[in-house]
Amino acid sequence: MKKPSQTRWLASCLFLALLLFSLPAASSEKKTLLIVGDSLSAAYNMPQDSGWVSLLQQRLEEKASGWRAVNASISGETTTGGLTRLPDLLRQYQPEIVLLELGGNDGLRGQPPARIQNNLQQMINLSQEADARVVLAGVFLPPNYGRRYLEQFEAIFPSLAEENQLTLIPFILEGVAEQAELMQEDGIHPTAEAQNRILDTVWLELQPLLN
Known part of the structure; x- marks a missing residue:
């Protein structure tokens, strides 16, 4: 026959075990940062593990271990393609943060800036409706597209960020695009050395959201 003290000890152990098993499984899972981009984020013309998103995953493991990066970027992707793919990506990964x-x-x-902005706005809406915070990365175009078009295009990103209160990366190729040695021969895509x-440019805006 067990002594009362032994019975109480066994009861306590059983209670703790039941408590642990009752905790939600998600508590041990990593939060997801979903990157939906084009060739600038898809490690174009270089090994995948050299791209900045792969390097981001390494940094997350070192400095924000509760997070993982999922790269859904495709070379040549447009806002129309991204908008088409986004609902399935949101359902599949249920991200806490979406970086567009x-x-x-x-x-x-040469797509109309209004169409580009509308597509991005719809992607922002879908992400926010899925309870994800949105980070928007801005890009610039070569100067040969004409001043009027360039001004309209470049205004898209800060405008959307202000209207939707988003975290904005003003120019994802900051400190890279103006240095020829950090760009591939096409003058559009960064080299592996630039990643x-x-x-660092992405991390500056992203890190505060991970804490």
Whole structure:
């Protein structure tokens, strides 16, 4: 026959075990940062593990271990393609943060700025409706597209950030695009050597959201 003290000890152990098993499974899962972008985020013309998103995952493991980065970027992607894919991505990954890095290919094709802005706005709406915070990455175009078009295009990103109270990365290629040695021969895509600098630019705006 067990002594009362032994019975109380066993009861306490059983209670603690039941308490642990009753905790939600999600408490041990990492939060998700979903990157939806184009070739600037898809490690174009270089090994995938050299791209800034892969480097971001390494930094998360070191400095924000409760997070993981999911890269849903595709080279050549437009805001129309991103908008089409986003609902499934949101359902699949249920991200806490969505980083949108799109619009450059639309601009290179001369798409109307109003259409680009509308597509991005819809992506912002979908993300926020899924309870995700949105980070918007701005991009610039080569100067040969004409001053009027360039001004309208470049105004898209700060305008959306202000209207929706988003975290804005003003220019994802800050400190890179103006240095020829950090750009590939096409003058559009950064080299592998530039990826750490891109990561630092992204991290500056992203880190406060991870705490």
